[in-house]
Amino acid sequence: MNYDLVIMGGGVAGLTLAQTLQDKLEVLVVEESSPGGMASKLGCKATDECLSCGVCRFINIERELCFKKFDIWEGRKITSVDKSDRGFHLKTEKGEKVTSQLLAVATGASPLEIKNLSRWGGGLPRVYSGWDIERGLNEGIISSFRDCSSLAFIQCAGSRNFKEKRGYCSQVCCRYALRIAENLKFSFPQMNIDFYYMDLQILGKKKEKLWKIADKINLIRHLPYEVKEEGGKLSLVFEEQGVERKSYDALVLSVGMVPSSGTKEIGKWLGLNFDSTGFIKSYGLGHTSCEGVFVCGTACGPKDIETTQEEAQKVGEEIWRVRRG
Amino acid sequence: MNKLLWLENEAFSFPDFWIEEMERDNGWKIEVKNWGNKPDNFTEYDRIFILGDSFSFTQEKISSLSEEWEVNPLKVRVFPAEEVKIIFPKSFLSILEKFIIQSLSQPLFPVEARRVVPENRVLVLPQLSPALEQTLKKRGIDTIVPPSSFSLQREGINFRLYPSGDNVGAIIISPLEEKKFPISFSSSVQDTRKLVDIEFMEKEIEKRDFRKETIGFIIPKKGVTEKEWRKAFHLSQTLVERDKAEVFILVEEVLVAGENLEKEYRKARSSGVIFEKVDFSKLGTRPTLDMRGIEVEFATERDKLKREVKVDWLVLLPERNILPFKLAPFFCGDKIEGEILPLENPNVLPFFSGIEGIFLCPSEKEDELSLVIKKYLTEGVVREIGRGEVDEEKCVLCLTCLRTCPWEAIEIEGERKKARINGERCHLCGLCASFCPAHAIEIKGLSLENWVSAVSLGGKNESSSFRL
Numbered sequence: 001m002n003y004d005l006v007i008m009g010g011g012v013a014g015l016t017l018a019q020t021l022q023d024k025l026e027v028l029v030v031e032e033s034s035p036g037g038m039a040s041k042l043g044c045k046a047t048d049e050c051l052s053c054g055v056c057r058f059i060n061i062e063r064e065l066c067f068k069k070f071d072i073w074e075g076r077k078i079t080s081v082d083k084s085d086r087g088f089h090l091k092t093e094k095g096e097k098v099t100s101q102l103l104a105v106a107t108g109a110s111p112l113e114i115k116n117l118s119r120w121g122g123g124l125p126r127v128y129s130g131w132d133i134e135r136g137l138n139e140g141i142i143s144s145f146r147d148c149s150s151l152a153f154i155q156c157a158g159s160r161n162f163k164e165k166r167g168y169c170s171q172v173c174c175r176y177a178l179r180i181a182e183n184l185k186f187s188f189p190q191m192n193i194d195f196y197y198m199d200l201q202i203l204g205k206k207k208e209k210l211w212k213i214a215d216k217i218n219l220i221r222h223l224p225y226e227v228k229e230e231g232g233k234l235s236l237v238f239e240e241q242g243v244e245r246k247s248y249d250a251l252v253l254s255v256g257m258v259p260s261s262g263t264k265e266i267g268k269w270l271g272l273n274f275d276s277t278g279f280i281k282s283y284g285l286g287h288t289s290c291e292g293v294f295v296c297g298t299a300c301g302p303k304d305i306e307t308t309q310e311e312a313q314k315v316g317e318e319i320w321r322v323r324r325g
Numbered sequence: 326m327n328k329l330l331w332l333e334n335e336a337f338s339f340p341d342f343w344i345e346e347m348e349r350d351n352g353w354k355i356e357v358k359n360w361g362n363k364p365d366n367f368t369e370y371d372r373i374f375i376l377g378d379s380f381s382f383t384q385e386k387i388s389s390l391s392e393e394w395e396v397n398p399l400k401v402r403v404f405p406a407e408e409v410k411i412i413f414p415k416s417f418l419s420i421l422e423k424f425i426i427q428s429l430s431q432p433l434f435p436v437e438a439r440r441v442v443p444e445n446r447v448l449v450l451p452q453l454s455p456a457l458e459q460t461l462k463k464r465g466i467d468t469i470v471p472p473s474s475f476s477l478q479r480e481g482i483n484f485r486l487y488p489s490g491d492n493v494g495a496i497i498i499s500p501l502e503e504k505k506f507p508i509s510f511s512s513s514v515q516d517t518r519k520l521v522d523i524e525f526m527e528k529e530i531e532k533r534d535f536r537k538e539t540i541g542f543i544i545p546k547k548g549v550t551e552k553e554w555r556k557a558f559h560l561s562q563t564l565v566e567r568d569k570a571e572v573f574i575l576v577e578e579v580l581v582a583g584e585n586l587e588k589e590y591r592k593a594r595s596s597g598v599i600f601e602k603v604d605f606s607k608l609g610t611r612p613t614l615d616m617r618g619i620e621v622e623f624a625t626e627r628d629k630l631k632r633e634v635k636v637d638w639l640v641l642l643p644e645r646n647i648l649p650f651k652l653a654p655f656f657c658g659d660k661i662e663g664e665i666l667p668l669e670n671p672n673v674l675p676f677f678s679g680i681e682g683i684f685l686c687p688s689e690k691e692d693e694l695s696l697v698i699k700k701y702l703t704e705g706v707v708r709e710i711g712r713g714e715v716d717e718e719k720c721v722l723c724l725t726c727l728r729t730c731p732w733e734a735i736e737i738e739g740e741r742k743k744a745r746i747n748g749e750r751c752h753l754c755g756l757c758a759s760f761c762p763a764h765a766i767e768i769k770g771l772s773l774e775n776w777v778s779a780v781s782l783g784g785k786n787e788s789s790s791f792r793l
Contacts, residue, residue: 052669060671066334066381160587167591171582201582203551205669211547221602221626276588301584306675310693317696 003028003071005319006090006100008266010072011037012305013297013312014106015061018070020316025323027070028098030090032077032262035065037108038298039305043137045179047186052205053179054305081269088292102292102319105266105280106312109257109298112158112166120154120253121227121234129157130173130254133180142187148249149190152236153177154224155197159256168277170256170302174201175210177254182213193217194246196224196238204304227251257302277301286315294319327429329355330370332363334377334406343418351422367394372402372428379405383672384753389707391438398438398709399770402428434769436712441482441749442705443494443682447698448477448486450498451650457499457686460695466702469493478657479733481749482706484682487657494702497694498650498665498678499686504643507545510610517612519619519638523556526640530560535568541621541636545605546577548644550689554580555589557642562593573599573634575608575623602626610639645688652683674701681732681750712753712769713746719765720744726757726766 003026007014010031018027029035039058045051065072076092081103083089090098111131114122121127136142145151155177159170174197181193195217202210224238233247259278267274273281273289280288282300296315297308331344344355358364367373373396375382382403391398404424409417446467449457453468461468469491476487483492510520521529526540542557557574564570579600581587594600602625609622618637624630652665665678667685676684676694686694713734715726720743727735727744734750735757737743746757746766758766 050669054669056671058671063381063383063386066378067386160581162591167587168585169581169583169587174582199578199581200546201578201580202547203580203582205667207547275585310675310690310696313696314692 001028001096001098002026003098003100004323005102005104006030006088006098007104007106008078009037009106009108009262009297009299010035010074011106011108011297012039012058012061013037013108013299013308014104015065016309016312017104017106017296017316017319019061019064019068020313021320022069024320028100029070029072030076030078030092030098031072031074034074035072036062038110041138042134043139045137045176045183047183051179051182051209053176054205057305057309078266081266083270083290083292102294102323103270104286104294104296104315104319105263105270105272105288105299106295106297107262107266107299108260109263109279109302110260112255112258114157114253114255117157117253117255119226120157120224121229121251122253124227124229124234126234126249127227127251127253130176130180130252133252134176137180137183142184145184145188145191145250148188150192150194150248151184151250151252152194152196152234152246152248153181153252153254155195155254156223157253157255158258160198166256166258166277168256168302169201171201171203172302172304173254173256175204175304177252178202178210178213178217180252181217185216194248195219196222196236198223204306257298259299263299275301285318286311287318327353327371328369329353329425330364330367330373331355331357332373332375332377333357333359338376339421343421346418347422347425351426353425367396370396370400372400372425374425374428375401375403376406376409377403378407379403380407385707388438388709389440391709392440392707396438397433397436399431399433399436431770434711436769437710438707439710439748440705440707443482443702444492445702446491446493447495447497447702448484448493449686450496450652450655451501452499454499454691457497457691457695460691461698464695464699466695466699475655476657477655479750481747482682494682495698496683497686497698498652498683500647500650500688502645502688503648505646506543506641506643507547508543508605508608513612514610514619517616517619519617519636521638521640523553523560523640523642526560526638527556530563535564535570535638537569537571538637539571539573539618539635540564540638540640541619541634542572542574542640542642543608544574544576544642545644548646549580549642550645551580551583551586552689553642555583555586557640558586558589558593561598562589562596565593565597572597573601575601575603575621577602577605647688708749708751709753710748713748713751713757714767714769715744715746716765716767717741717743719763721763721765723762725760725762729756729760731756 005025005027007018007029010029014029015035018029021027042055044055045053076094078090079093080091081088087099087101088103114129155173159166184191185193200214220240222238222240224236226237228235234251235245235247237245267280270290270293275281279301280295280299282295286294286296288295294315296312344357348355387401388398391401446469448469448471450471453470458468478485480492483494484496485492544557561572561574564572579590581590603623607624611620613620613635618635619639620633620635622633668677668679674697676697678685684698722742732750732752734747736745736747738745753768755768758768
């Protein structure tokens with residue numbers, strides 16, 4: 001089969017890109033599982049007012065899928081990509097072959113697994129990642145926090161760490177953690193929330209409101225040394241005036257984004273340049289080091305949903321410009 | 326004989342013998358198609374039924390499909406597919422039959438779905454910034470520079486600008502920003518002329534050498550953009566590496582959320598720039614005795630120790646606050662009050678202000694905005710012309726409709742000065758009809774019975790005289 005453009009990854013970036021170009025080109029989206037990616041698993045964080053987390057932006061994409069003019073291959077994993085002068089040749093697990101003129105990589109990022117963060121109690125019961133809470137909000141099972149009277153957020157869990165080659169800010173964690181904190185505080189007013197952080201990264205929509213939330217919760221500018229389980233509670237060692245110890249009922253590690261396994265794999269097959277953080281290097285407007293291959297979304301660096309959509313539209317414009325010549 | 330079209334999707338379809346049974350019993354002719362093999366001509370059918378998610382088939386979507394198929398939008402009905410999954414299929418046939426009978430019994434009014442495309446020209450208020458002008462030009466959108474005094478009036482989907490009489494398709498409000506610094510400085514400190522902004526420093530660094538001088542930066546946490554932080558990191562690094570100057574940056578929070586911003590922050594730090602997190606409320610400044618520098622007193626957040634530093638230059642990065650722009654004085658007879666704020670709703674266009682055709686331009690998002698505007702100006706919107714009707718005999722000109730309509734679609738017109746609904750602006754919300762004390766307004770095809778059948782499939786046969 002021949003297509004003008006094959007988009008690898010059916011998340012927010014891939015689907016937005018496909019929707020931008022569907023009238024102009026023959027587009028195929030190949031998705032490993034079901035369309036939606038990371039955004040479809042996030043939860044709305046509204047209290048009695050909208051906190052502009054932007055998760056609902058995915059709804060519009062989902063609605064438009066009903067009227068799509070491009071093809072989606074769901075549940076199909078790409079096993080190999082070759083380049084020849086006729087274009088790119090893709091093979092899937094089920095043995096299907098596709099040839100396309102252009103290629104777009106929108107394989108996205110994935111949240112960091114907290115079991116790697118044993119320093120902060122990753123793997124212990126009652127230690128959640130921000131991603132777990134997001135899914136809890138989405139599925140409406142957040143009520144398990146009802147019997148929890150003290151909660152701590154640890155920011156930059158895994159991000160901003162040069163030693164482990166994650167020397168970048170994931171951009172979304174501060175904002176989602178503050179929104180989750182506000183949501184939990186709204187549902188369970190008895191809860192004491194502490195926030196261990198380095199710097200607050202508040203940008204974008206409703207930033208005034210987020211600053212207000214930040215003033216309400218207890219901010220501690222230090223990342224804990226270690227987390228231990230003691231008598232059913234999680235004990236945390238940190239330094240404010242001197243070395244202190246504090247215990248909590250539950251812990252939320254605000255994990256950042258790391259390149260997904262698909263991003264790494266496809267980048268390697270195509271010989272794309274990576275930047276020092278492991279994301280695919282973008283040379284502006286989605287161009288990569290390989291001609292004819294474009295990258296968009298979180299595959300080239302952490303982004304929020306809104307920026308991802310805006311970027312995908314711009315990359316779509318650029319692909320059309322390149323294609324038209 | 327009624328000729329009906331039944332459009333199914335791939336995920337769900339009814340058994341064939343059901344269709345045959347219905348055809349036999351009622352004397353219909355039903356054609357079953359799916360989205361892949363849609364008929365070429367839709368006008369020959371009496372009714373078009375779509376089996377689909379009511380989540381996806383919104384009013385706007387049905388309007389645009391009717392426009393595409395060139396049919397009366399009242400002929401298109403959506404049978405909610407999510408109901409099919411709940412109700413046991415065997416008892417379902419009668420409900421399906423009732424749905425079709427009810428839809429056929431609805432009177433058809435002459436309604437046309439029409440695509441209304443605005444003029445490819447925008448008005449930027451209060452000022453057209455060079456960045457916005459450039460990106461609009463790149464995407465082929467004309468801009469109008471607002472004259473010194475003007476007024477605006479709606480002209481269908483467009484806006485008409487007086488006194489020139491030009492039509493514009495959209496209005497962009499690109500807000501003016503007010504630069505403010507959270508700390509105030511005494512006049513004696515300002516007299517040293519060593520309090521400068523970052524633009525000054527950028528120019529100065531090209532011209533002269535800052536060898537062996539001390540330069541302090543003060544950056545507040547709110548309202549400083551990513552671009553300015555980048556500039557500050559870059560500038561401070563150059564000062565240290567090129568001129569061997571001593572640079573320290575006083576901050577509350579460091580912003581690193583941006584592409585490669587963390588790396589640049591790291592570079593600046595490792596080159597020797599000193600970053601200190603301080604409490605701004607305890608920051609003190611006074612001029613040095615020779616008035617050639619400023620003494621800055623601060624306490625760091627970490628050890629709370631007071632320190633004093635003599636600087637030759639103090640660079641301030643101001644907070645940028647958006648000044649609200651009031652549109653009301655320019656509008657003829659429209660009710661635009663208060664400040665216009667952007668809406669975060671997936672159902673409306675991004676940057677949409679809540680008033681149709683008016684967009685808000687946040688700073689540094691000019692490129693994204695022009696993409697949205699381009700789409701709006703080329704695609705336009707689909708409207709169902711002829712749905713709303715005012716009974717002139719009943720209308721008493723109380724202007725309730727004018728006040729309730731969120732879309733400013735009511736016009737007071739004609740010799741006898743009666744209300745009229747402008748179809749190009751009407752969004753079919755039905756508010757005017759529900760509020761009209763004289764029951765003079767009717768939105769065709771939006772009666773209560775329709776609504777009940779569409780929502781609950783209750784199969785209520787008795788026709789009620791309720792109207793929304």
